[in-house]
Amino acid sequence: MSRIAYVNGRYLPHHAASVHIEDRGYQFADGVYEVIAVYRGRLVDEEGHLVRLDRSLRELRIEWPVAPSVLPVLMNEVVTRNHIQNGIVYLQITRGVSRREHTFPVAVRPALVITARHQSLVHPKAKTGVEVITVADIRWQRRDIKAVSLLPNVLAKQQAKEMGAYEAWQVDEDGFVTEGSSTNAWIVTKAGEIVTRDASNSILNGITRLAVIRMATDAQMKIVERPFTVEEAMEAAEAFLTSTTSFVLPIVGIDGEKIGDGKPGRFATRLREYYTDWLEQVAAEAS
Ligand code: PDD
Numbered sequence: 001m002s003r004i005a006y007v008n009g010r011y012l013p014h015h016a017a018s019v020h021i022e023d024r025g026y027q028f029a030d031g032v033y034e035v036i037a038v039y040r041g042r043l044v045d046e047e048g049h050l051v052r053l054d055r056s057l058r059e060l061r062i063e064w065p066v067a068p069s070v071l072p073v074l075m076n077e078v079v080t081r082n083h084i085q086n087g088i089v090y091l092q093i094t095r096g097v098s099r100r101e102h103t104f105p106v107a108v109r110p111a112l113v114i115t116a117r118h119q120s121l122v123h124p125k126a127k128t129g130v131e132v133i134t135v136a137d138i139r140w141q142r143r144d145i146k147a148v149s150l151l152p153n154v155l156a157k158q159q160a161k162e163m164g165a166y167e168a169w170q171v172d173e174d175g176f177v178t179e180g181s182s183t184n185a186w187i188v189t190k191a192g193e194i195v196t197r198d199a200s201n202s203i204l205n206g207i208t209r210l211a212v213i214r215m216a217t218d219a220q221m222k223i224v225e226r227p228f229t230v231e232e233a234m235e236a237a238e239a240f241l242t243s244t245t246s247f248v249l250p251i252v253g254i255d256g257e258k259i260g261d262g263k264p265g266r267f268a269t270r271l272r273e274y275y276t277d278w279l280e281q282v283a284a285e286a287s
Contacts, residue, residue: 006115007112025094028095031062031095032057033091034090034091035090036089037245038084038086039086039283041085042283043079045208049207052205054068056147059142060095060147061104063109065112071091086121087119089115090117091115092114093112096109096110096111126272128264129252130166130250131165131256132253133168134170135159135168136171137178143178143179143202144199144201169185169230171230175230176227183243183249184203184209184242185197186242187232188240188267190237194221194223195226208275215278219274234254234259238260239265250265
């Protein structure tokens with residue numbers, strides 16, 4: 001069965017789906033994207049992703065390519081046509097196709113691509129935890145926009161992979177961790193405070209991050225949104241990361257140093273359970 005992609009109003013076989021060579025996403029990385037999990041055939045936290053997408057588009061002054069209410073219909077159609085039960089939807093909107101000039105083109109329609117793929121949402125290291133390395137954060141100053149310009153993130157993740165780690169925590173000029181290359185960063189202090197960097201231009205405000213803050217607060221856990229240094233992370237009782245595809249993933253080592261007792265922490269384990277319970281509950285309510 002062949003995969004189907006949505007490209008600017010048409011559903012095409014994945015292998016034949018393409019965009020023009022003068023698409024501004026291709027030439028300038030002038031576009032935004034979202035990755036949305038699909039669990040039991042349903043888009044997870046669709047509303048949160050649409051709100052963030054709207055913000056990204058507005059910040060870059062890119063028009064919606066279709067009415068906002070139509071986008072979920074298109075995404076669900078791509079999920080259905082690809083028979084996705086568990087996996088992800090990738091959606092990308094660029095400023096469109098135009099003769100190469102840096103300034104915004106006039107009267108050009110934004111380009112919309114939607115793909116979906118099967119992917120297990122059970123992370124193989126969820127029970128044992130993962131290692132991270134630290135790297136300098138060399139990105140631009142608008143990391144709150146989910147832009148497709150991901151080269152520093154690509155380099156950071158590759159470095160992590162080559163060093164046998166799962167993720168790279170990026171560190172700003174003052175020694176504070178911003179976030180991972182594709183995940184948000186968290187620690188739990190010895191006093192039991194769950195710390196994650198506050199939402200600002202320095203990080204992408206993860207949809208999973210927001211869900212975990214909500215769940216932890218409901219469970220009367222203490223959340224503190226503030227920057228933390230690598231040194232503080234090394235001394236922490238626990239560390240973990242969050243994202244659409246990893247959910248809540250315990251971290252057991254940073255730069256080769258054990259965190260806590262070198263095993264997934266109590267808080268990270270509990271928060272992962274809350275998150276997966278919530279996914280089940282949403283899927284059950286929808287069916
Ligand atoms: N990455 N920070 C960065 C830089 C990210 O790229 C992502 C998501 C996150 C977590 O956000 P969320 O909880 O909304 O997934 C944080 C996606 C999954 C990706 O690029 O594949």
